[in-house]
Amino acid sequence: MTPEQQELWVNIKNFEIDDPESAFTFTDRLVRENDWTMEFAVRSIAEYKKFIFLICLGENSLTPSDQVDQVWHLHLLYTRSYWIEMCRNTLGREIHHGPTKGGDQEKDKYHEQYAKTKEVYFSIFNEQAPEDIWPSSAIRFGELVHTRINRHRNWVVAKPLKRK
């Protein structure tokens, strides 16, 4: 990393999404809405910050893992934190979120970008992206069938594990 990049990374790392005085923080919401553990949520936020930093380097189009994307989606709802405190005050630029337009071409593009993202991650941070937050492309793009379910009215029962 160049000194400028290093400075930017420290600023992003030190950027805090959570309000410590809030009874129900951003991280609490992330835990509840995704049924994650606190440990996983906290680590996913750390990975989200790394992803945002990689985007700021601006050399490649990048694609996040679904886990990182969930952090991003939720952060976008906290508009002041996202646009003012992070984009304007910390990064000095706007970062827009662009969902897929669908179709085979887009699918190929995102597959490629996802693989590229993990390569860039390794080259910048000198470590492999953690597998539980940055799973393989097969899992990243093969298991995304999510639906919002009212748990007051429905039970959620896991399917028996698929065995190869």
Added chain:
Amino acid sequence: MTNILATYTPAETHLILHESNAWVKDLLKFTMMDLVLKQVLVTKEVSRKPHPKDRARLYIYILAGKNYGTYRPLPHEKIFLRAFDKSPSIEILFRHYVIMCVQNARGEKHFVQELMKAAPNLKPLFKSTLLGFLFGTLKLTDQGESIQQELNKTIQYYNDTLPTLIQQDPKVALERIVEIGGNIFLLSNLDFSLLKKFDHALVAEIQRLSTAGKYAPDGWTWFEFEIYLDMFDSVFDAYEAAADNSSGCDSACNSCGGCGGCD
């Protein structure tokens, strides 16, 4: 002669002394504070103004400390370090860290029976019974009862002598504190404000005495420990209360959620 308190972590001592009456909250709290005292974990306080119009807010983080890399954790300590094993440079807000440890403990029965009792120095002290297996109750062996008596006597000795010793001979008092490490949190007669007076002397002396680097805290104060102990309790209690009320808190927009509107 080895001080018996030096043999056990504060959570282990507390469990031997109180058996089934030991609260998981206390066991977790003492373990966390002991790891901070050992510099396996460190705390970092940051004051920030998220917005120029806001007043400054205090953010307290838990990080891996300078002894994290070399420390060999006991089974019950591993759950406190797992996040750092996976993400070494992560900084976790105190509140989230406490909740994380409570979740990782997976309940009192699991934490005590599967993690604490599994340690080689605790295994011979507790009987393996059907009641224990089913309900998590604890029963000491003969050896365990003998250790319990000895621990009780030693704690009593420290409770009776340490407060006076701190006033009269701080140097010797500090040597005693270093010997028992995190077990100092278990002393009921110890007034933290008394130790506060000696903060700087304590730090300097502990650093001088800790040649093995086991206890070499940088710049901590007892005042902070007192605050952290209280903070742990309030986060734990709030988390447990929220978990108890969770059946009525499934809606998306209740008192703790929903949209805060636009500026």
